[in-house]
Amino acid sequence: MMKIKILDGVNTIGGNKILVSEYGENYLLDFGMNFNLYKKYFEEFMKERSRRGIYDLWKLNLIPRYNIYRKDLIPSDLVNEINGYENPKINGIFISHGHLDHTGNIALLDENIPVLGTPETMLILKSLSDISKGGMGMEIPFFNVRKREDYILKSGDEINSRDIYLSEKISDKTYDFLSQKFVKKKDVNSGIISDIDGFNSRLEMNIIKVDHSIYGSSGIFIKGDISIAYTGDFRLHGKYSSYSYDFINRVRDAEILIVEGTRISRENDENLSEDDVYRNALSIAQDTKNLIIADFSSRNFERLETFKRIAEKTSRNLIVTKKDAFSLYALDTYKNENILKDLMIYDEKSTRTENWERFLDDNINNELLSPLEIRKNQEKYILCFSFYDLNELLDIEPLEKSSYIYSSSEAFGEEDYFSFDRLLNWLEFFKLDVYGIKRTENGIDFPKGLHASGHVSGNDLFKVIENIDPERIIPVHTTNPEWFRKNFPEKAILPEIQKEYSF
Ligand SMILES: [Zn+2]
Numbered sequence: 001m002m003k004i005k006i007l008d009g010v011n012t013i014g015g016n017k018i019l020v021s022e023y024g025e026n027y028l029l030d031f032g033m034n035f036n037l038y039k040k041y042f043e044e045f046m047k048e049r050s051r052r053g054i055y056d057l058w059k060l061n062l063i064p065r066y067n068i069y070r071k072d073l074i075p076s077d078l079v080n081e082i083n084g085y086e087n088p089k090i091n092g093i094f095i096s097h098g099h100l101d102h103t104g105n106i107a108l109l110d111e112n113i114p115v116l117g118t119p120e121t122m123l124i125l126k127s128l129s130d131i132s133k134g135g136m137g138m139e140i141p142f143f144n145v146r147k148r149e150d151y152i153l154k155s156g157d158e159i160n161s162r163d164i165y166l167s168e169k170i171s172d173k174t175y176d177f178l179s180q181k182f183v184k185k186k187d188v189n190s191g192i193i194s195d196i197d198g199f200n201s202r203l204e205m206n207i208i209k210v211d212h213s214i215y216g217s218s219g220i221f222i223k224g225d226i227s228i229a230y231t232g233d234f235r236l237h238g239k240y241s242s243y244s245y246d247f248i249n250r251v252r253d254a255e256i257l258i259v260e261g262t263r264i265s266r267e268n269d270e271n272l273s274e275d276d277v278y279r280n281a282l283s284i285a286q287d288t289k290n291l292i293i294a295d296f297s298s299r300n301f302e303r304l305e306t307f308k309r310i311a312e313k314t315s316r317n318l319i320v321t322k323k324d325a326f327s328l329y330a331l332d333t334y335k336n337e338n339i340l341k342d343l344m345i346y347d348e349k350s351t352r353t354e355n356w357e358r359f360l361d362d363n364i365n366n367e368l369l370s371p372l373e374i375r376k377n378q379e380k381y382i383l384c385f386s387f388y389d390l391n392e393l394l395d396i397e398p399l400e401k402s403s404y405i406y407s408s409s410e411a412f413g414e415e416d417y418f419s420f421d422r423l424l425n426w427l428e429f430f431k432l433d434v435y436g437i438k439r440t441e442n443g444i445d446f447p448k449g450l451h452a453s454g455h456v457s458g459n460d461l462f463k464v465i466e467n468i469d470p471e472r473i474i475p476v477h478t479t480n481p482e483w484f485r486k487n488f489p490e491k492a493i494l495p496e497i498q499k500e501y502s503f
Contacts, residue, residue: 002226002503004256006495007064009476012036013262014101016476017064021088022224023202028093028113029220029230029258033104033137037062050136053146053153054108058082063105064498070111072146073136075153091201092116092165096232097217098124098299107139114163115141116196118207119170119334120216122178124299127330130182130356131323141191142181159183161191165199167207167218173333182355208250209243210234213454215301215331217243221251226503229254229468233262233477235453236460237271239302244456248467256503257470261478262455271460272452278306280449281405284435285314291378291402292316293393293432295386298324301331301339302452303407304384308342311382319344319369320384326360344369346383348392371395378402390426398430406436407450420444462487472503 002022009015015034020027041060042048048056053073057063067087074082093109095117096102103125106115115122125140132138141161146153159181170178170193181188192198196207204223211217212233219231229251234244251257285292296303298320311318320328325345332339347368350357374381374396385392386408404427420437421444427434436450456464465473465488473491475484484492493501 002224002228002256004228004258004474004501004503005499006474006476006497007066008034008497010495010497011479011481013477013479014099016096016102017105018230018258018476019088020222020228022222025091025201025203026088027203027222028090028109030096030102030232031093031104031106031109032102033100034062035101051152051154053136054078057105057108063108068110068113069108070143072111072148072156073108073153075151076148077151092199094205094207094220094230095121095125096219096230097121097212097214098128099214099233102232103140104137107137107143111143111160111162114165114192114199116165116167116199116205116207118167118209118216118218119174120331121218122164122166123174123330123334124214124216124327126178127327131326131354141178142183142188144183157187159188161189163191164193165196166194167196167209169195171333171336177330177333180359182359206250208247209240210247211236211238211240211242211244213238213303213452214297214299219247219251221254223253226255227253228256228258229470230258231260233260233454235456236464237273237457238452238454239274248464252468254468255471256474257465257468257472258474258476259461259465260455261461261475261480261483263453264458264461264478264483265480271457272448274302274306274452277303277407277450277452278309281306281407282310282313284403284405285310285316285382288403288433289379289401290399291374291396292382293385293398293402293404294382294407295405295436296384296407296451297386298384299327299331300454304328304339307382307384307407314382316380316382317344318342318382318384319346319374321346321389322348322357322360324384325364325366326356329360329364340364340366344381346371346374346389346392387423387426390423393426393430398432400431402430402432404432404434405450406434406446408436458483474501 005019007017016030016032018029053075054069055075065085067082067085090113092114098121129138145156145158147156206221207218209218221229236244294307328339345366345368347370474493474495475481481494
């Protein structure tokens with residue numbers, strides 16, 4: 001008998017945490033950060049206190065109440081309380097893709113739980129972890145083992161890694177990157193890195209790629225006495241839609257479908273393609289006299305390609321940040337397409353060179369550009385910056401007739417949450433011509449045309465479900481579960497949080 005519990009992420013976008021049990025084995029499908037819950041209490045400078053481990057998140061009910069968390073993140077005054085909760089042995093956690101609303105709480109999980117996913121997703125998470133400054137949410141796969149001192153948790157000298165099982169075999173270069181520690185600590189315990197064949201389970205499990213706005217996205221098909229398919233986030237209108245169609249074909253036997261429904265609440269929702277984005281952004285670029293700033297996630301490869309093409313067409317050079325270059329290097333160990341070719345790198349002078357930066361310097365030979373050089377020749381560049389880089393513009397001093405093209409994820413933020421109001425304040429300060437985001441009377445609006453959604457439209461979703469034809473449908477990652485009840489009245493189960501469903 002297959003049991004499914006949705007631990008979090010019901011009637012909201014993001015925070016997916018799904019528990020699937022069969023044959024005495026338990027699997028988590030994603031374990032993301034629930035932005036909407038976090039936002040109730042936290043912001044940039046008001047965060048969980050890492051010296052208290054998971055204490056704040058537990059007390060504020062921001063993570064599910066199970067005894068499944070890393071032992072070294074449980075402070076002494078929480079041990080008894082947590083021990084009173086259910087502790088299912090989790091055999092593995094499947095990561096559908098590298099967006100924080102699907103991955104943000106994984107690092108908090110018990111260190112013995114291995115992660116399962118595509119090599120690309122693991123490379124993205126590993127590179128983000130290397131460049132982050134030790135936030136406990138980012139520690140995948142390596143983590144610093146905290147030491148208890150009274151009720152406080154301190155960083156120790158020991159680095160551990162959880163085990164990784166990948167959907168396919170990987171090259172030595174990818175292996176080396178995934179096992180490379182960019183920290184100098186006394187003891188480092190590396191975990192197992194293997195392909196999925198090395199993973200021991202009575203269930204049949206297939207990780208299948210889908211198309212979404214971040215590279216390496218996937219869904220999963222799990223077959224025991226009955227079978228389930230989980231889509232993660234996906235779309236049919238992207239450049240790699242063949243992945244999504246392949247997924248649909250391969251899960252057609254699934255009896256249970258756990259599916260996203262991000263876009264079904266939106267009205268007049270037409271599919272915009274990446275080619276539309278190219279054309280619209282190109283025409284802005286052609287009309288821009290001075291600097292162009294493009295705001296998008298470099299982990300959205302299609303978008304990076306789009307701006308590469310625009311740079312070529314307008315005889316400009318595309319400049320990425322060092323952090324983006326590092327992630328691109330990581331992905332290229334897998335992709336082998338020389339992704340970094342022709343890109344310039346923004347030379348952000350830091351007071352201290354981190355180990356990952358040293359590694360990057362040793363391994364690539366792209367041209368570095370200082371803000372002062374960009375200041376002198378603004379008409380020559382497209383700069384890939386986002387909100388967190390905008391203070392660098394104080395050095396660059398964009399001239400009049402410079403453009404800011406907001407070409408990023410939808411407003412609810414799959415990768416970060418900050419104040420769009422503050423973003424606009426910066427852009428207004430620099431007097432930039434802004435596209436893709438604007439103030440309105442009631443707040444902030446995202447004029448269409450500069451972002452192709454990562455999510456399937458309502459019309460496409462209806463066809464997908466008809467095509468897979470499951471017996472039961474469990475919607476997640478949606479604010480409109482009623483749509484499923486309306487369209488598939490016999491099949492839809494509108495899940496209640498933490499309730500167990502048996503099949
Ligand atoms: Zn996503």
